[in-house]
Amino acid sequence: MDLKLADYKSDLAPDWCPGCGDYGILSALQSALYKLEIEPSRAVLVSGIGCSAKTVHYASTYGIHTLHGRGLPVAQGVKLANPELTVVAMAGDGDGMGIGAGHFVGIGRRNIDMLYLVFNNEVYGMTKGQASPTLELGAQPKSLARPNIQSKVNPLMLAFASGFTFIARGYAYDVKNLTRLMQQGIEHKGLAMIDILQPCPTYNNLHTREWFAPRVYDVNAEGYDPQVPREMGDSERAERMARFTLKATEWGERIPTGVFWQAELPSFEERLGEFLPGYPETAPATREPGGEAGRAAALMRGHRVA
Amino acid sequence: MEDFTWRVGGPQGGGIETAATLFAQALARGGWWVSARREYHSNIMGRHSYLDVRAARRPTRAFYERVDLLAALDAETLARHLGEVKPGGVLIYDPDAARLPLSKLAMLDGAAYKRISAALGGGDPPLEKAVERYQEVGVRLVPLALEPLAREVGEAVGADAITAKKTLNTVAVAASLALLGYPLEFLDAALTAQFAAKPGVAELNRKVAAEVYRRVEPLADAGLEPVGPAGERIYLNGSHASAMGKVAAGLGFMSYYPITPATDEPFYLEAHPESGVVVVQVEDELAAVNMAIGASMAGARAALTTSGPGFALMTEALGFAGITETPLVVSLYQRGGPSTGLPTRTEQGDLRFALGAGHGDYPRAVLASASVADNFYDAALAMNISQRFQLPVIHLTDKYLASTTRVVEPFDAGAIEPDPGVVAADTEGVFPRFSLDAEGGVSPRIPVGTPGAGYWITSDEHDEIGHITEDPELREAMMEKRATKLEALKEWLGPQEMYRVYNPEAGTLVLGWGSTEGVALEAIEGLDLGYLQVRFLLPFPDIEEIIAGKRLVVLEYNQSGQFANLLAQETGRKPDHLIVKYNGRPMTIEEVREALAAVLAGEAPEYLVLRGGV
Numbered sequence: 001m002d003l004k005l006a007d008y009k010s011d012l013a014p015d016w017c018p019g020c021g022d023y024g025i026l027s028a029l030q031s032a033l034y035k036l037e038i039e040p041s042r043a044v045l046v047s048g049i050g051c052s053a054k055t056v057h058y059a060s061t062y063g064i065h066t067l068h069g070r071g072l073p074v075a076q077g078v079k080l081a082n083p084e085l086t087v088v089a090m091a092g093d094g095d096g097m098g099i100g101a102g103h104f105v106g107i108g109r110r111n112i113d114m115l116y117l118v119f120n121n122e123v124y125g126m127t128k129g130q131a132s133p134t135l136e137l138g139a140q141p142k143s144l145a146r147p148n149i150q151s152k153v154n155p156l157m158l159a160f161a162s163g164f165t166f167i168a169r170g171y172a173y174d175v176k177n178l179t180r181l182m183q184q185g186i187e188h189k190g191l192a193m194i195d196i197l198q199p200c201p202t203y204n205n206l207h208t209r210e211w212f213a214p215r216v217y218d219v220n221a222e223g224y225d226p227q228v229p230r231e232m233g234d235s236e237r238a239e240r241m242a243r244f245t246l247k248a249t250e251w252g253e254r255i256p257t258g259v260f261w262q263a264e265l266p267s268f269e270e271r272l273g274e275f276l277p278g279y280p281e282t283a284p285a286t287r288e289p290g291g292e293a294g295r296a297a298a299l300m301r302g303h304r305v306a
Numbered sequence: 307m308e309d310f311t312w313r314v315g316g317p318q319g320g321g322i323e324t325a326a327t328l329f330a331q332a333l334a335r336g337g338w339w340v341s342a343r344r345e346y347h348s349n350i351m352g353r354h355s356y357l358d359v360r361a362a363r364r365p366t367r368a369f370y371e372r373v374d375l376l377a378a379l380d381a382e383t384l385a386r387h388l389g390e391v392k393p394g395g396v397l398i399y400d401p402d403a404a405r406l407p408l409s410k411l412a413m414l415d416g417a418a419y420k421r422i423s424a425a426l427g428g429g430d431p432p433l434e435k436a437v438e439r440y441q442e443v444g445v446r447l448v449p450l451a452l453e454p455l456a457r458e459v460g461e462a463v464g465a466d467a468i469t470a471k472k473t474l475n476t477v478a479v480a481a482s483l484a485l486l487g488y489p490l491e492f493l494d495a496a497l498t499a500q501f502a503a504k505p506g507v508a509e510l511n512r513k514v515a516a517e518v519y520r521r522v523e524p525l526a527d528a529g530l531e532p533v534g535p536a537g538e539r540i541y542l543n544g545s546h547a548s549a550m551g552k553v554a555a556g557l558g559f560m561s562y563y564p565i566t567p568a569t570d571e572p573f574y575l576e577a578h579p580e581s582g583v584v585v586v587q588v589e590d591e592l593a594a595v596n597m598a599i600g601a602s603m604a605g606a607r608a609a610l611t612t613s614g615p616g617f618a619l620m621t622e623a624l625g626f627a628g629i630t631e632t633p634l635v636v637s638l639y640q641r642g643g644p645s646t647g648l649p650t651r652t653e654q655g656d657l658r659f660a661l662g663a664g665h666g667d668y669p670r671a672v673l674a675s676a677s678v679a680d681n682f683y684d685a686a687l688a689m690n691i692s693q694r695f696q697l698p699v700i701h702l703t704d705k706y707l708a709s710t711t712r713v714v715e716p717f718d719a720g721a722i723e724p725d726p727g728v729v730a731a732d733t734e735g736v737f738p739r740f741s742l743d744a745e746g747g748v749s750p751r752i753p754v755g756t757p758g759a760g761y762w763i764t765s766d767e768h769d770e771i772g773h774i775t776e777d778p779e780l781r782e783a784m785m786e787k788r789a790t791k792l793e794a795l796k797e798w799l800g801p802q803e804m805y806r807v808y809n810p811e812a813g814t815l816v817l818g819w820g821s822t823e824g825v826a827l828e829a830i831e832g833l834d835l836g837y838l839q840v841r842f843l844l845p846f847p848d849i850e851e852i853i854a855g856k857r858l859v860v861l862e863y864n865q866s867g868q869f870a871n872l873l874a875q876e877t878g879r880k881p882d883h884l885i886v887k888y889n890g891r892p893m894t895i896e897e898v899r900e901a902l903a904a905v906l907a908g909e910a911p912e913y914l915v916l917r918g919g920v
Binding site: 046065066067069072073081085105272284289293296297 | 538554561607736759
């Protein structure tokens with residue numbers, strides 16, 4: 001099948017504010033799927049609630065727009081039921097780092113083969129600009145009644161602590177590099193997360209396009225190597241971890257983007273397959289119907305009295 | 307003997323469960339219809355726990371309050387089960403332990419201490435007083451120090467002291483069966499099976515059992531015989547049955563967060579990969595329910611198990627399954643609420659909650675199982691309903707059924723056909739997943755990921771292809787389409803699935819739901835009473851004709867009479883008597899029979915609380 005980029009677009013016009021970073025993210029995602037030649041019907045996009053969550057409606061793949069904070073579990077259910085599908089979950093910073101933060105830690109421990117995008121604009125847009133968990137302490141965008149009195153969480157560091165095996169940061173207005181990061185994230189064998197910095201032109205008057213433009217740079221272009229192969233020794237790995245921490249916490253005058261960490265670890269699907277015969281080649285959603293009574297009877301045999 | 311009950315009590319974690327399994331298996335192998343119920347604290351080790359094993363020549367449905375033989379493995383059991391051995395029954399106890407004063411029982415909580423102290427005449431009585439009380443009502447005393455016996459017997463068969471101590475449960479079972487005069491060969495076989503993975507341990511325990519049989523004299527009226535071959539029968543609890551029923555109906559995915567008493571089911575499936583089920587332990591119940599929904603959207607048959615606190619966390623997602631018309635089954639193992647409540651005790655306190663869980667209006671089905679066998683067939687039925695009607699199904703069961711183990715004939719798994727649901731044939735391009743051209747409210751479905759097609763799913767109100775809408779007419783059409791399902795479901799089920807009625811000619815009809823059926827049916831034997839088991843709570847069956855002109859008695863396990871209120875709502879009939887129990891202990895045949903006899907005699911109040919149980 002000859003696929004065109006237009007094949008990844010739905011007929012629905014986005015209703016985001018003019019200048020919203022979401023446009024760039026949607027565009028990068030469609031381009032990444034197109035470049036990887038993933039047939040739209042074999043990809044499933046899963047979102048939570050909020051501005052970011054509408055993204056799934058604007059792509060012609062399957063799209064699931066779930067509950068606030070619950071995109072990740074739904075996405076995992078889809079992937080584990082049918083591991084042949086390409087699954088991309090996405091959430092805003094409030095959705096992903098606030099109400100859904102428990103799932104962020106939970107999925108990190110599993111290394112399920114999928115991509116997770118965090119739309120990070122530091123505010124809750126849909127509810128008129130409240131402070132999100134990624135807004136720094138003391139900051140006061142115009143929508144806040146008082147300066148933020150809570151500290152911010154760093155998605156890269158949380159991803160690292162939780163066990164994500166691919167950790168990256170992108171910038172919504174750098175669609176070219178963001179596309180490349182998404183391609184790498186989808187191709188990564190295991191769990192990938194991209195923290196995507198994006199201005200909110202309506203509510204975040206602090207971190208605007210003008211503020212970001214001179215600050216963001218490509219860390220990989222400066223020679224930072226994120227690869228942590230399986231055979232890497234403990235001391236070298238520790239050195240990589242220290243370097244990761246330095247880059248992941250760099251903020252202010254210079255803001256790094258790119259791939260920060262890429263490690264090799266068996267996926268959850270492979271680990272599950274060690275215990276469940278035939279998985280992931282045959283999975284609950286891909287196996288042929290039949291044999292149910294036989295499986296129940298096999299369980300019953302274990303309970304025979306004599 | 308036709309029908310007898312053996313009770314074993316002791317500290318949690320001390321292996322009394324193994325003892326009960328051995329006793330039950332030994333009798334089941336001799337053709338007895340055996341059932342066992344388990345009562346325990348929310349504790350890992352040390353607090354009081356007991357099991358009743360009832361054996362009869364015919365299948366039974368419930369348990370008695372008073373037992374024929376009590377094997378007290380510790381002093382606390384002596385104190386806690388006062389008055390619960392029948393006259394003429396037997397008490398096996400350690401005479402040394404009986405010398406302890408009540409205050410020395412470290413695990414006896416204050417409320418129980420006060421009650422037992424008062425029953426024994428006040429103060430800090432020695433437990434010998436309790437032994438006297440058993441004797442006064444005609445219980446036969448068998449002073450048998452089981453721990454020293456285990457040591458002696460262990461030594462006699464060549465085991466070291468620590469190993470010998472571990473055989474205490476075998477010693478208790480062997481002593482009980484020897485007293486009853488039951489042939490050793492059945493216990494021997496049960497031990498071989500119990501320790502199949504450890505032949506050395508099996509060998510030692512078999513020697514110990516034989517030695518105990520040599521030392522313990524049968525009772526004067528002993529002579530418990532096997533009653534026939536066990537045939538194909540199986541021995542399992544309500545959690546196993548519920549798991550098997552789901553597997554028979556095609557279960558492929560189950561996510562769970564640990565909670566008593568619901569986790570035994572996924573834990574069991576996890577241990578049995580031959581079930582073919584992907585079981586995932588997750589970070590919380592929010593993840594569990596949403597992951598199952600995702601799996602179901604992708605085409606897996608997905609189900610969950612949980613209990614009250616976990617179900618409370620799942621409610622937002624139930625509405626998500628409702629509006630997205632996603633098949634989902636939740637087996638809700640009710641336990642004592644509210645909040646953490648009584649985590650290891652039974653109740654039917656979640657009926658109203660199940661009927662209304664989640665915000666907004668959406669159709670769901672709610673059915674309740676009455677027995678271990680029901681847990682199998684109802685779990686399968688729930689799966690099929692969820693597939694066919696694309697809605698969440700809440701399968702109500704409870705702690706009592708989860709931890710009641712029963713000998714039954716094998717379930718007819720072959721009779722269960724996994725319902726394929728209404729599947730669309732032509733699926734090229736954008737697919738109207740929520741088509742308004744939907745017979746019985748059910749739009750033809752294809753799973754997410756079906757090649758060549760595409761659609762969207764949203765928790766917002768949506769159009770036919772799954773995009774968000776706030777259009778007033780479309781909203782009405784979608785609400786009406788979904789609501790249609792309940793009528794269609796009711797028709798599909800038919801009355802035979804929705805209720806069971808026994809002895810409908812009687813002038814007084816007892817009504818119950820869930821696990822009250824078993825005890826009610828045993829309690830009404832020989833009384834001029836009928837019984838109506840309401841299996842479906844939503845949609846509610848048409849029972850007006852059955853109850854017309856009858857005096858009505860509702861029997862249920864909650865304080866407010868949740869079912870009685872539902873009955874009034876659905877039929878306009880308020881029951882004449884409401885008999886409830888909410889102390890967390892299962893209803894016994896004696897107390898239900900006594901309450902119903904009072905109803906028949908015109909001596910029962912409108913609201914009656916059953917207070918039995920330890």
